Amino acid sequence: MRTLTYLVATTIDGFIAGPDGSDPTGPGGFWPVSPEYVAHLVAEYPETLPATAHEPLGVTGPWRHFDTVLEGRGSYQVGLDAGITNAYPHLRHIVPAGVASQRPPRGG
Numbered sequence: 001m002r003t004l005t006y007l008v009a010t011t012i013d014g015f016i017a018g019p020d021g022s023d024p025t026g027p028g029g030f031w032p033v034s035p036e037y038v039a040h041l042v043a044e045y046p047e048t049l050p051a052t053a054h055e056p057l058g059v060t061g062p063w064r065h066f067d068t069v070l071e072g073r074g075s076y077q078v079g080l081d082a083g084i085t086n087a088y089p090h091l092r093h094i095v096p097a098g099v100a101s102q103r104p105p106r107g108g
Contacts, residue, residue, distance in 0.1 A: 007045065023078050042057050046061060046064070069093050073096065
């Protein structure tokens, strides 16, 4: 039997994107990410990091907790706007209905 492990990233208003739809952790973002937090993610939850972060951070797996990511419409749009159609090719990547015309490609 599979185990469901739930990890959520959100702001108090229920979104992860900034008020203008931008990446809140990016340059000039309102949600700074400390080096200590990044080190924790790399050590404990490497699969939660987008593929573009793997090489710079030395992330190679193994994936410990997750094999699937459920990404909300707003977060997915941030990636699309940056030219990234699938930030998580190492996971089963699900985007709910509402973006039927633009779904993540399988496997990267």
